Amino acid sequence: MASTTFRFAGESGEGVISAGEIACLALSDIGFNVFTFESYPAEIKGGHCWYQVRSSDDELASAGVGVDLLCAFNQEAIDLHAKVVSPGGVIVYDPGQVTVPPTRTDVRLLAIPFDELVKTQVQSAKSKNVFAVATVAALSGIPAAEVKKTMQKKYKGKKAELLALNDKAIDAAYAHIVTNNIPPLTTMKIGHHAEERTLINGNDAIALGALAAGCDFFAGYPITPASSILEGLSVEMPKLGHVCMQAEDEMSSLAHCLGASYAGKKSATATSGPGFSLMQELLGLASTAELPVVIINCMRGGPSTGLPTKPEQSDLNEMVYGSHGEASRIVMAPAGVRDSIIQTVWAFNLAEKYQVPVIIATDHSLSNRTENIILPSLKGTPIVRRKLATEADLVDYKRYKFTPDGVSPQAIPGMVGGTHTAEGLEHNEYGNPNYTGSNHEAMIKKRLHKIDDAWKYPAALETFGDQNPDVLVVTWGSTKGPVKEAVLAALQEGKKVGYVVPKILNPLPETGFLDLIQKAPQVIVAEMNHTGQLEGLLRKRVTRDFIRLNKVHGTPLTWLEIKEKIDGALAGKIKATATHSSLKQEMTA
Amino acid sequence: MSTNPAAKPALASAGHALPEADMVKPVARPAIPMAGVPLAAKDYKGTLPPVWCPGCGDFAVLAAMQKALADLQLAPHDVTFVSGIGCSSRFPHFMNAYGFHAVHGRSLPVAVGVKLAMPERTVIAVGGDGDGMAIGAGHFVHTARRNPKIAYVMMDNEIYGLTKGQASPTSAIGLKTKSTPFAGEGKSADQPINPLALAIISGATWVARGYSGKVKELTELIKQAINHDGYAFLQVISPCVTFHDIYEAAKANQRQLEPTHDAKDKFAAMKAAMTDHWVTGVFYEEHRQHFGAALDAQKKDATAKGVTGLAALSQKLAATSTA
Incomplete structure (x- = not known):
């Protein structure tokens, strides 16, 4: 273009x-x-x-x-x-x-x-x-x-x-x-956009989505590149009568959010790798106490303090698997500035619907980049409010009641008859500590499987290009941008290529995603990390070989790098790797 | 200061095992109080019997709390107890009230979240000295300086009970415990934290000490803490009979603050807090705008200027939502 x-x-x-x-x-x-x-x-x-x-x-x-x-x-x-x-x-x-x-x-x-x-x-x-x-x-x-x-x-x-x-x-x-008679080098055309445009960066888009979704409590701790979400909401939330506060650390940020969520608020926090690591124990608490909360993770180069001002997509494993035990959570990744608004609204919706922590993954390049977007409409997108206890529920109230969908109506302070204790210990339906094997197994299943269908929301997938591509590119988050341009360029050359981008990474979409990946002749997985973290997740779900495209250079992948991989795959010059464990040989080659 | 008997061997698991039968036959839920009928202490009894060792100071704190709530006639559904991890952090389960048994050390930030979400309701954080003064010490300082309108009752037994007898941040210097087996004169570096002094210099606006052996005074202190218009910190000497029995020392040394003590005088409060380990009473009291009130003032300012910017855009966006 x-x-x-x-x-x-x-x-x-x-x-x-x-x-x-x-x-x-x-x-x-x-x-x-x-x-x-x-x-x-x-x-x-x-x-x-x-x-x-x-x-x-x-x-x-x-x-x-x-x-x-x-x-x-x-x-x-x-x-x-x-x-x-x-x-x-x-x-x-x-x-x-x-x-x-x-x-x-x-x-x-x-x-x-x-x-x-x-x-x-x-x-x-x-x-x-x-x-x-x-x-x-x-x-x-x-x-x-x-x-x-x-x-x-x-x-x-x-x-x-x-x-x-x-x-x-x-x-x-x-x-x-x-x-000095310097002639113009070019003449940029002066015009107007046909539709109203909004100049906005990725972090502001998330803040906007959060507010539209009804987020009414936010607590955060400064960290690059997430701070602008805290700063933005500090200005905006008081206008709507909501609380936005700076906490003393990331544990406190998430703890504030869980307290507020316990009391019925749609709460959220934003952080980056080091802060997200500190939140792991409370992430498990949110999961076990079944409290909706949205955690925005603006990824940067890691590990440790790493590259604070550079993008990377290397926290996927931590987001999907982090916190001890088997703690349920939803992980989502917007793939652009406009998408950050849409996915954030859905993040709150899913958190409320399933009473579960939802992690939104963005990265430094997407957080900080500005685009002039056409604002999305939420037509067809509800604003979901969690299932609260009804009078019937409060007769013999069980906070963690086993229900067909695994979601138990929540009582919040003030509801007569709803007194209960939110628990991080394993508990029975009433919320009382209970360590029996049969109860633990039933509760683990309840919490993990209530989100099985979470990927079935309308904006969960983006698919583009040839319907039956010779080469399918799979990616997530901000890397979608260069992938899209690479696929566009290849399509213009008459090549049969396409891409699919899941906006939800846990649980992974099945129809329209895993089936596409299973059947495509060649699949490239492009991501800004060294070990192929999305690829690792895919290998647990489908049996096939992948062509890996990884980069940890502090800059996003470019469309040219991706196009070269596509061309190489089409020409048969680049072969897929059979197993994830062969990484070492390939990487040191 | 306390005498330091060597830690006794573990007598019992500090209340972990609940019978399998609990799954099958849940404990009956407490009766919902009827309108117009005054609430009694028993109305605040929780569904579970306490899992504390016989003789634990926490029983008295529980009784004092139930009496205090009855005296204040606060409805169980209007009160939330938030705790961390430890023997005393099981407290919410033994009350008929809303509760949140969180993770180790985080009771205060969770409590602040609950309070900001529903400022009209009572929020009480509870826990022990390990939970509050070790892993939670950062939050202790920051909650004090923020001055939210919550009460924090810290049951201090100067030992780790639930993990069976290791040193706590309030253990006296030289105390031999399972994790400090060689401690003694000239062999212990860790100075115990002084919770009252730390609370006062951190900005807490109501600071007191009670003793589980004096339930009547404790009840009054709890009531004052709940009614205080800001952050109220109440340290309760609540001995552990199993791992660090200080009852005798408490009985021998325990007394009240001098009647002449001026709780409005910060220096006098610090002096009293730094002088005697066993004295009970209100050490410090100050009236300062609480956190929620400050936020309300900010909101008033912000809303007066109208909804603009991203906030306005978000309303426009939300209006397009359809199911």
């Missing part, structure tokens, strides 16, 4: 990220679809960071491959990014900062002294980011008025002096281009 990618790179704290954000907003305002990617260090001050916006008339599914226009703030930006600029692309750099300009001859180089011009023309060092983004806009043939409009929108309500300063920086940038 035709797209243009802009990348801003430089030292953290120089306004690189905000320049990128402005560019994203401007491109969205003039009618493009946008898809961002950002990379920043785990430290607050210093270190290299970059922000990229890919724009297109078509729907974008990934960050793409290559860069069309690189705006380099310093030498490191040139050293790291000049090589990824596509042939025919442009590199804009500040000659005051860049002493060794790139040597490439297949790209156009433009030296524009940002620092000097900002100093002499704008008299404000802080305006460098605005100046840089205005320069890029001028080179792209976007009128200055459009950039000013965007800036006024972004800084609406700020001081008049700041707005005037922004305008001054924009005028100076355009004046430099005109005075």
Whole structure:
């Protein structure tokens, strides 16, 4: 698909990220679809960071491959990014900062002294980011008025002096281009979206879904890349009369949620790997006490503190198997920003319906990326409220009553006759501790099997491409984006390929998923981890060989990497691996 | 300070085994109180008989709690007990009230969650010194500074009972236990935590100590704790007869705070808390906005400005929902 990618790179704290954000907003305002990617260090001050916006008339599914226009703030930006600029692309750099300009001859180089011009023309060092983004806009043939409009929108309500300063920086940038007779490199088309678009990132999409689903209690503890959910909900939830609080640690976050859920609230918390590890014991409690709760896990590179600001999909085993004993839980993974809204609504619905903890898996790249989406409608999607005890239930109330569907009506404090103790110890139907073998077995089965059909909700699967593909790609979460683009490219070449993405990973969908995987001639499993964690889950359910595509590079898989694998599989050059245990030989090869 | 007899050998499993018959014949549920009939202490008796050793201090705490709730005429369905893990954390099962027997050390954060969800109801956290002062110590400090309107009754026996006799964070220095077999003069580094002093400096707004041997005073303290408009911490000396019997020392040393003690004076409270291990009474009392009230004030502010942003968008989205 035709797209243009802009990348801003430089030292953290120089306004690189905000320049990128402005560019994203401007491109969205003039009618493009946008898809961002950002990379920043785990430290607050210093270190290299970059922000990229890919724009297109078509729907974008990934960050793409290559860069069309690189705006380099310093030498490191040139050293790291000049090589990824596509042939025919442009590199804009500040000659005051860049002493060794790139040597490439297949790209156009433009030296524009940002620092000097900002100093002499704008008299404000802080305006460098605005100046840089205005320069890029001028080179792209976007009128200055459009950039000013965007800036006024972004800084609406700020001081008049700041707005005037922004305008001054924009005028100076355009004046430099005109005075020096630098022709626009391209002319971006100015238009409007046919439908209303909402510019939103993955974490905000989850927050939005949570609120729409009726989440009325949230407790969280700061951790990258999940903090923006806590921050966002801290602003939004009080407006709706709900509680959002910062806890002293992740155990406390989840414990607060379980207390609130016990009292009938739709509660949620958000964290990342280290915090999720700390929550494991309470996850088992939620499961055993049968309390609905939603735990959002924004995955990052692990193990331990790992790569705090890089994406990875390496927590799947922990989400599916974590916590001691055999604790039931549902695991879900949205595959995009818009999908994050939809799946989050379903996460609350399933938590309420089954009285079970639901984990939503997202990752750094999806949490932080911004897209301008068409808001989904919840037509056909109910807002589910848990089964509460009725008067009849309260006559001889059994909190953990055995029922045909395994779900027991919950009494909440205030209900007369409903007094009971929520239990983490094995318990009988009344909630009294009970360690008999027959009771334990019956309760284990109740809790584990009540969710057997949880995958049968309307948004559980995304299938695309050829109905009977020669090569089927299976993936989960954010990796769907590059998979989609790879499959699209292969389809355009007339190849018989397709993909299937489960949005629920525990329990795995059966019809439309496991059966497709079983019958496809070749199956590639693409995921951002080293050991093939989804592949491992699939191998427990189907008997077949898989082609593995794993990457733990701190960046998402690209559509090209996936396309190469597809082509290799079609050409018979890449063979499937028979067993999961042959991983060692393959990985060390 | 307490005398430190060597830990006795385990006499009994601290109440684990329940008969298989429990599955078949559930214990009768307590009667639902009738409107207009005053509640008596027996109305708060839970479905299960306590699993504590005969002579355990916790029996007296249970009796005091049931009497206190009856005195306050709080309906069983309006009260929630939240506990962690330990002998005393079985408490919720022995009450006719709502209960949450959570995991080790997390009673306070669970209790805060319940309270914030239903501010109009009574929430009481209960547990032991291991649960509250070791694994739960972080929550102890943070709950105090947050000042939610809950009461926390910590039954302190200075030993781990359920796991059969290891050292606790309130064990006296030098106490020989199963996990500190070589402890003694000059051979013990762990200083016991002073729960009252820790509560006061952490920001608790009502801090007291009771003794299981003085049920009448304890009942009054529990009532005050429940009625306090903020976080009330009540440490109860509740001896373990099986692993660390301190009854004799308690009887010999036990007395009340001086009548002249000024509970509004934080320094005096700290001084009293740091002076004597056995003294009972209200050490400290302060009136400060509780957590729920602060959140309500924030909500009032936020709602006054109208529903905007993601919150407004979420309402728009929710309105499109159809079954």
